[in-house]
Structures are given as structure tokens and as C-alpha cells.
Amino acid sequence: MARLNILCFPDPRLRNRARPVEQVDDSVRQLLDDMLETMYEAPGIGLASTQVNDSRRVVVIDISENHDAPLCLINPEILERSGEEEMEEGCLSVPGVYETVRRADQVRVQALDREGNPLEMAAEGLLAVCIQHEIDHLDGKLFVDYLSNLKRQRIRKKLEKERRQKTTNEPVRQPVI
Amino acid sequence: MKRSHARRGNPRATAAQLLQQLSAGRSLSELLAGAPGNVPPRDLGLLKEFCFGTARWWLRLAPLAGLLLKHPLKPRDGDIHALILLGLYQLEYMRVAPHAAVAETVEAVRILDKPWAAALVNGVLRRFQRERETLLARVDRDPSARHAHPQWLMEALQKEWPDRWEVLVDAANHRPPMTLRVNLARISRQTYFERLQQASLSARPVPGIPSAAVLDQPMDAIDLPGFTQGLVSVQDAGAQLAAGLLDLQRGQRVLDVCAAPGGKSTHLLESAPGGVTLTAVDIDARRIARVRENLERLGLKAEIQVGDATHPAGPWAERHYQRILLDVPCSATGVIRRHPDIKLLRKAGDIPSLAAQQSRILDTIWPLLQSGGMLLYATCSLLPEENREQVKRFLAATKDAREKPIDGTWGHACEFGRQTLPGEDTMDGFYYACLQKV
Numbered sequence A: 001m002a003r004l005n006i007l008c009f010p011d012p013r014l015r016n017r018a019r020p021v022e023q024v025d026d027s028v029r030q031l032l033d034d035m036l037e038t039m040y041e042a043p044g045i046g047l048a049s050t051q052v053n054d055s056r057r058v059v060v061i062d063i064s065e066n067h068d069a070p071l072c073l074i075n076p077e078i079l080e081r082s083g084e085e086e087m088e089e090g091c092l093s094v095p096g097v098y099e100t101v102r103r104a105d106q107v108r109v110q111a112l113d114r115e116g117n118p119l120e121m122a123a124e125g126l127l128a129v130c131i132q133h134e135i136d137h138l139d140g141k142l143f144v145d146y147l148s149n150l151k152r153q154r155i156r157k158k159l160e161k162e163r164r165q166k167t168t169n170e171p172v173r174q175p176v177i
Numbered sequence B: 001m002k003r004s005h006a007r008r009g010n011p012r013a014t015a016a017q018l019l020q021q022l023s024a025g026r027s028l029s030e031l032l033a034g035a036p037g038n039v040p041p042r043d044l045g046l047l048k049e050f051c052f053g054t055a056r057w058w059l060r061l062a063p064l065a066g067l068l069l070k071h072p073l074k075p076r077d078g079d080i081h082a083l084i085l086l087g088l089y090q091l092e093y094m095r096v097a098p099h100a101a102v103a104e105t106v107e108a109v110r111i112l113d114k115p116w117a118a119a120l121v122n123g124v125l126r127r128f129q130r131e132r133e134t135l136l137a138r139v140d141r142d143p144s145a146r147h148a149h150p151q152w153l154m155e156a157l158q159k160e161w162p163d164r165w166e167v168l169v170d171a172a173n174h175r176p177p178m179t180l181r182v183n184l185a186r187i188s189r190q191t192y193f194e195r196l197q198q199a200s201l202s203a204r205p206v207p208g209i210p211s212a213a214v215l216d217q218p219m220d221a222i223d224l225p226g227f228t229q230g231l232v233s234v235q236d237a238g239a240q241l242a243a244g245l246l247d248l249q250r251g252q253r254v255l256d257v258c259a260a261p262g263g264k265s266t267h268l269l270e271s272a273p274g275g276v277t278l279t280a281v282d283i284d285a286r287r288i289a290r291v292r293e294n295l296e297r298l299g300l301k302a303e304i305q306v307g308d309a310t311h312p313a314g315p316w317a318e319r320h321y322q323r324i325l326l327d328v329p330c331s332a333t334g335v336i337r338r339h340p341d342i343k344l345l346r347k348a349g350d351i352p353s354l355a356a357q358q359s360r361i362l363d364t365i366w367p368l369l370q371s372g373g374m375l376l377y378a379t380c381s382l383l384p385e386e387n388r389e390q391v392k393r394f395l396a397a398t399k400d401a402r403e404k405p406i407d408g409t410w411g412h413a414c415e416f417g418r419q420t421l422p423g424e425d426t427m428d429g430f431y432y433a434c435l436q437k438v
Helices: A026-041 A125-138 A149-167 B011-024 B028-033 B041-068 B075-093 B098-111 B117-139 B151-160 B165-172 B189-198 B241-245 B263-271 B285-298 B350-368 B388-397
Strands: A046-048 A058-061 A071-082 A085-091 A094-103 A106-112 A118-124 B179-182 B203-205 B212-215 B232-234 B253-257 B277-282 B303-306 B321-327 B369-379 B401-404 B431-437
Touching: A026 A046, A026 A058, A026 A071, A046 A125, A058 A125, A071 A125, A085 A125, A094 A125, A094 A149, A106 A125, A118 A125, B011 B028, B011 B041, B011 B075, B011 B098, B028 B041, B041 B075, B041 B117, B075 B098, B075 B117, B098 B117, B151 B165, B179 B189, B189 B203, B189 B212, B232 B263, B241 B263, B241 B369, B241 B431, B253 B263, B253 B350, B263 B277, B263 B285, B263 B321, B277 B285, B285 B303, B321 B350, B350 B369, B350 B388, B369 B388, B388 B401, B388 B431
Parallel strands: B253 B277, B253 B321, B277 B303, B321 B369
Antiparallel strands: A046 A058, A058 A071, A071 A106, A085 A094, A106 A118, B179 B212, B179 B232, B203 B212, B369 B431, B401 B431
């Protein structure tokens, strides 16, 4: 297993669209394992392949507090949405930013599991929100796209500034009084 | 996706993250200056209280946590360690309802994305509530923990102040007063007291220092009557001694080396009769911006230069001055009550190198003093290596230097120079020595 590098907004590669997986083989399972490790370590509750710069259409999710309920979805598709819900979301690719997004409260999803078997499931609440958030990633869409232009620009500037500060290695100065 | 607990800017979680960085050698002032972690303005006071209070008692709280934790936490969980100390601080030293202190502190683990720690933090804090007295008695057997001071510093203070060290460390653990410096060039202290009264504020004069007054209740400086108009500044009474000791005369050329943030620079301009020409120098271009702000607010003028006191270069280093204020970088052991993180940041090994740097600065700047002029050597340290021993060495090595003994009703006369001690007459611990050039 290996930890992968997570792309950060406004990296243009987050806008790439993932392509469907044609065959679920060991290399795909390896990718899923690496993504799970990366997600747990971050820590997050969902991660899409686009975020780790891989174009295979897969997501991993685990909304349990104890990290013991991993869910791997290959070629996921939403069949049905219903209800409405507002939830504050964060994203591993948009560190430190939490904003309220309106989404469907319940979804029905079809996908392949890690053995390549078709599955269909219903989800609601946090899980439903998380599935929608991750599938958005596979289509090159981010949760900040639901915000106003102004807000998104502000977030972009903030993250770009943080990036700059991280890369300039300022010497640590002791307080001199 | 990342879990949000819909409670951004939780001041406890932010405090834990900031406190964790103390071990990386960053100071709280520096950490808090960066508008931390989305904490809403109304919680900034609380955030400061959490950070400064926990740092103040860290060396007592850390061994306490050691007794409460079965296994030490991993280095990467330094935030949880800091959070536990913060929880203990609230229970022992703050007037927060204990159940709220525990619940809110436990809640913070989720914002730190470490839900596994919820049970741990909860268990540790509840056990402290049950077994408080026994646990504290065990921790307090070690004097360093009892007084929340590092071993090396306690020993140094015991050696230098054998009769007073306990009072000193106790004063260092108290919250400092908020001391004002009334701009006597613009308004008398009595008239300023009337301004305070009109704003339903009250203060008491500090005896012996005409400009100084201690506010009964600390507040934001910006809200002080006349602050933006330059009628008043915030400065410890001990620091307000410097301007008087310089014995300024009309028209003198004055150099302030290591001037940032400009508290003493602006005071000497306020108090100089008939005006003097001041050159303020500091090595830190960012901090020197603070000098400029302070001068502007107070409507004062000075020449400001970025420069290194150990390598003087440029126009400021090519002149002679009748007065020099040399407020050297030091251990800051005299201002621990204002900067409790010094107890954690400063190590015994720093003192010799600070002393060496001070010697170098003193030797380098001395030639810029005109014959017959006076240099005021100042530190906010309580340690002899930086103070009387420093001056003793300098006098022995410098033919044209004489000490001018300081008379005063304040502080304590040393073999050379004079020292104020934290808590005495409301002051921080400062050291001053007047050195004259023959």
C-alpha cells in the first residue's frame, strides 16, 4: 500500500473527467487500497480518483468513526435522487474550507464492487451527500462550484497564499522583547 | 470529502493546534498574530486566555497529564496532548463550569479529526475531577512542577535571588497588569484620568513614574480613550523608566538600537524637553513597520533604519550620538508573566549565546557614542550573565567607559546597574545600566 498525493484546488487536474473502468483487476484493487489508506490518513470520509490524479472512475468512502466500514465504488452512477438537504461540507482537495451545500437527501446508486460484481444501494444523509460529492469529483466538479463566484475566488486566493507561504521557508525567529 | 462538524473556529481546537507548535519553537505572539483558524472575533479573547493560561501552567499540567495517561501519546498526536493540558487548565484555573469544560474539550477532538481521542480525553479529565487532590499532591512534590518553571531557570533564580526567588516565580505565574503610558507631551496624567472616568474606566497611578497608570480592568488598547489620537500607549511601568534614565537634553542626537516595536523610542521622543533627533534601528524589517505605526499614531518623527547592531553599516553608523539606548535581545526572563511561553521556548543553553551576542553588540555600538555621552544598556532579563556580569566585563575591557550609578526609589541596586523585579511596583523585570564615555 502506498499513500498518494492529493491534488489541491485550484489545480486544473481536478477538472479532468474520469473514464469508466473496463476491467476490475488487481491494479484497480491496488488503486482502491492506496486510496483508502490515503483517505484514512488525511483523514477524510471520501476520496475520488481524480483527487489523486488517476483517471479511472472509482471512489472510496468510509463514514464510520472507527474506520471500519470502507465502501469501494467502481463506475458509480446515481439512478435516482430525492429530498433536499443542506450540509456543511469539507474536501481533502480544499483544505481548511467548510461551506454549506444543498444536495439531494436520498440517492440510489449503482456501481461495481471491488470484485467487479454489480451492486445497487440506497443511501441517505451524510452517506448520500458524500456519494454525490465524490461522483462530482469524477466529473471534474468541486463543492466550491456550488458557491458564489466571489466566495470561490476568495477561497482560491486563500489557498494560493497558503501554498506560497508553505514554500517560502521563513526562518523561525525567537521573540526578542 | 472531509467531515465537518459545523463548528468551525472552535477556540479549544485552535488553541490545541497553536499550543502544539510551541514545541517547534514558535512563540504564541507569533502564532496568534496570524488570525488563527477562523476563530470568530468574539472568541479571540477566549482563545488567548486558553493559549497563554495553558502555556503558563504547562510545566505543572504536563506531569499531571503524565500521571493520568497510561501510555504517552505519539508525537503526531501533540495536538491531543495540548488539548488535554488545556482541559486540565480550564478545570484547575478557569471559571468555566466543569461539565462544560469537559464536554467542549472532548468535542474539540472531532474538529481536530481525531474522534478516537474522545474517550481518552473524557476519561482523563473526569479522573482528574475525581482524584484532583491526590494527583496534584503527587505532581507538586517536584518544585519545578509546583512552580511551573523549568528546572534550569529555577536554579538560576535561586542562585541570584536566594531570598526572593519564590516571590519571583509566583509573580511570573500571575497575569500581568495592563499599564498605560500617558503621553505627557499632550495631556497630563490627571486630565487623562478624567477622560478614563468619562468612559467609565478607572486606573491607578504608578508611584515614581509620572507617565504610568495601571488600568483596573484590561481591555483592547484600540478602545482606550484617545488611543488612536496618540494620547496614550500601552507599556509596562518598568519599561517607562528608560526614557528618564537617558537624561535627554534639548537638541541631542539619540540612537535607539534594537528599537522595534518602538515603545521606548516613542517614549523618549514624548519626554525629551525641546525635542531630540532620534535614529531608530532594528534588524527586522517587518517589526520596524511597528515602529513606524507607533510614531505615526503618536505624531512623532524619527529616522528609521533597518540595520544589524553587530555589523553597523549605512549612514546611521557613520555618526556619533550623545545618547544611545541599547535594549539588547535577551532571554526575556523578566517578562514571563506577559510571555509565559518563554518558559517552554528558552533553554539553558541559550543564555551563553545570548550573552555573547550582547557583548558583541555592546562592543560594536560603543564607538558610535560621542565623548561625554551616555549609553543606556537595557534588558528584560533577570539573569546576571546578561546584566551585571555583562556590564562588569564591558567596563573592565573598555578604557573610556565609566558606570554612572542609578539612583532610584524603584528596584534593586546591583554591583553594576539596577534591576526591577516582576510584580514589584506593578513592574516587569528590567535591568538598566548607565555607561558614560569619558
